[in-house]
Amino acid sequence: xxxxxxxxxxxxxxxxxxxxxxxxxxxxxxxxxxxxxxxxxxxxxxxxxxxxxxxxxxxxxxxxxxxxxxxxxx
Numbered sequence: 001x002x003x004x005x006x007x008x009x010x011x012x013x014x015x016x017x018x019x020x021x022x023x024x025x026x027x028x029x030x031x032x033x034x035x036x037x038x039x040x041x042x043x044x045x046x047x048x049x050x051x052x053x054x055x056x057x058x059x060x061x062x063x064x065x066x067x068x069x070x071x072x073x074x
Contacts, residue, residue, distance in 0.1 A: 022053070 038048045059066045 034050070041048045055066050058069060
């Protein structure tokens with residue numbers, strides 16, 4: 001018995017899945033952890049800064065310039 005090859009996905013489908021995966025992560029256990037962490041920090045008078053997770057591995061921490069980097073440089 002052979003397995004059928006799955007059809008290739010279009011870039012739109014890949015982008016939609018990536019967005020969906022991020023939103024699921026942020027509402028699941030990771031999202032609850034962030035909520036609890038933020039609550040506890042504010043209760044103690046601390047500030048929590050959330051950053052956008054887009055392009056975090058491609059952005060330079062020193063100058064903020066964004067570009068493709070090798071895996072060894074990230």
